[in-house]
Amino acid sequence: MTDKLTPPPISNELRQRAEQQLRTGTAQLNNASTASSDALGALYRLSSTANTASDGLKLLHELQTYQVELDVQLEQLQHDEREHSQELSCYRQFFAICPLACLMLSLNGTIIAANDAAGRLFSHAATNVAEHASESLCGRPVFSLFCPSCQPMLSAALAKVQRNQQSATLIATPVSRAAEPRSTADSMQLSITLSPDHNTILIMLT
Known part of the structure; x- marks a missing residue:
């Protein structure tokens, strides 16, 4: 043999x-x-x-x-x-029906997934059809969903999470809703977490 x-x-x-x-x-x-x-x-x-x-x-x-x-x-x-x-x-x-608005980001800050609550919260930035809002958020930069004054803090928080591989929180204000141009949504707390494989970032808004 x-x-x-x-x-x-x-x-x-x-x-x-x-x-x-x-x-x-x-x-x-x-x-x-x-x-x-x-x-x-x-x-x-x-x-x-x-x-x-x-x-x-x-x-x-x-x-x-x-x-x-x-x-x-x-x-x-x-x-x-x-x-x-x-x-x-x-x-x-569970992600889809979570009552908290959740966004999943790539490391460069691009939204790759959003649940229904996030779609409703940011529907003004996505589409007028509420049931398609979460899908329309995908591919957008997360910074576009928040007021310009909050964007530097959000950018710094995302960089810190990636650098230190630890969670971070900050207060940010979503941009004005199209139906209410003279008012802005209340400020919200963002909880930012890096995935265990260090390839994805999760943001939960409360």
Whole structure:
């Protein structure tokens, strides 16, 4: 046998599960897990000669085990993907219905997501259709949603959060609503947090 016919190890746990399934006859090979023509040819040559028949059987067993390992690994990945998809869907729903206005920003201050409460709060800056306001906020610079006098403080707070990787709070005033040009919304407290992966910023307004 040559080294190229020996499957690379994956993990002891996968190997044990694969061996158990083969022993109990519960292994169900995925259609994608099929031996190559080269491997089948090598098995045929080994098994057809008395001196190498035992090697052929060993290689066949190793190949079957490796295929089951791949199927077990695929099954686990699919299970994890389903769980993560469910968790992500749950978090998105909570984000959407959160009573506090929430904005998710890229590191340069561009809005990449906004919940319904933020859409209602900043609907004057997005669209006249309230139900589409949160979507229309995406792609806008967050600074455009606040009075010019607040923008330097907001910029400094965002930079501080990224630099120190800690949360920050400040008081800022949203820009005037289009329907009420002579008045401004009350000042609000902004809680700014950097995501654990340091790639996203979350702003919650209270």
